[in-house]
Amino acid sequence: MKVRRQPFHRDLKKLVDVHERSRRAATAPRCFLGETSAGTASLFTRFVPKGRGKEEGPAGRWDRWRGQALRGSIEVHHFLVERSVPHAFYRLERPLRRIDEASAVLGLDPGIVASAEMFEAPGGKVLALTPSSACASAEAVARAAGVRRVRPMSKARAAAYTGYNAEWLPPFGHERPSFVVIDRSLLNANVLYAAGGDTGVMIVMRSDDLVRATSAIPADIVASEETPSSTETPASAAS
Template identity: 30%
Template sequence: MEEIQNLPESSIRVARALAGIGVRGHVRELPASTRTAADAAEALGCDVGAIANSLVFMADERPLLVMTSGSHRVDTQALAQRLGKELVRRAKPEEVRASTGQAIGGVAPLGHPEPVETVVDTALEDHPCLWAAGGTPRTVFPTDFAELVKMTGGIPSAVD
């Protein structure tokens, strides 16, 4: 636990949630912002497609977390159709904070106040090591596709 004490509070919640489910990757703080997938890939020295980008949408006015490859854009109309939703739209910053307890650019796949319905982009399966946000725009942790699906209880789906 000593290594997490210097992390921001939201990242400590994420680290504890990871430890609680037996995930072996550790949340770490980077010297530069990883607010965008391109920023994260540059800071980590990896392909942008290996960034598990956390995007929050409102699906029929309920929060929906989409874990997508950093190299993809989400087609909200196609996603709504796949999920049987009438409308999927980008969440407003205050909706992101209310549903996840985290700020845009740092939303982790877990550690939220309440469970959030999640979709995991199947394109992430192409990368053996993924990097996900750790609760702030400067924190990340390593994972893989199967672990990401398991930790989120997410639905694997194409999103673009």
């Protein structure tokens, strides 16, 4: 399986809408990614996306748990361009089912592939970003978010809340906001990979840009073998 970089001089429809079914792809503006002599990416050209009302997910792509249309890569792209965040999309020749499969199949270091997991907290939702080879500790997530306890969201609830496939969840561009925490180990890498919205599409960007785009709080949130993340756990600071 190979990863093929999508050149940014192509039409946006061909760039990010792998199913070519997005209702807005045909009218989406073009956008370019420049490269400096040092190999660093320049900022995207700003544009104002049409239709600032309710976002529409790509037609024909449905949440298998709730029968609702899902958001996709076009929404991720719009979110990042509005904030002038440099990024590039990669489309797999054959989609993977989960983001945690990417490092092994594509030969990537698990420490540079970010996995996203949703948690429910009193009064809100928390998004935890960890290396794809690890899971988040509920206790550590609660401590980082400053709440007494959190519990993992079910796949169905996460899909309904974010608007994305819960097994290929991007770190940003969600339908509703969440408090975001990121494991400190991800910040050791200059460049990170993550789910790009549509299943089988990955996004690559600088780690500091990911933190800026999500307003993430760095913390040590990876679960140890003795600390399962699947149970509701009170934060030690509140005990």
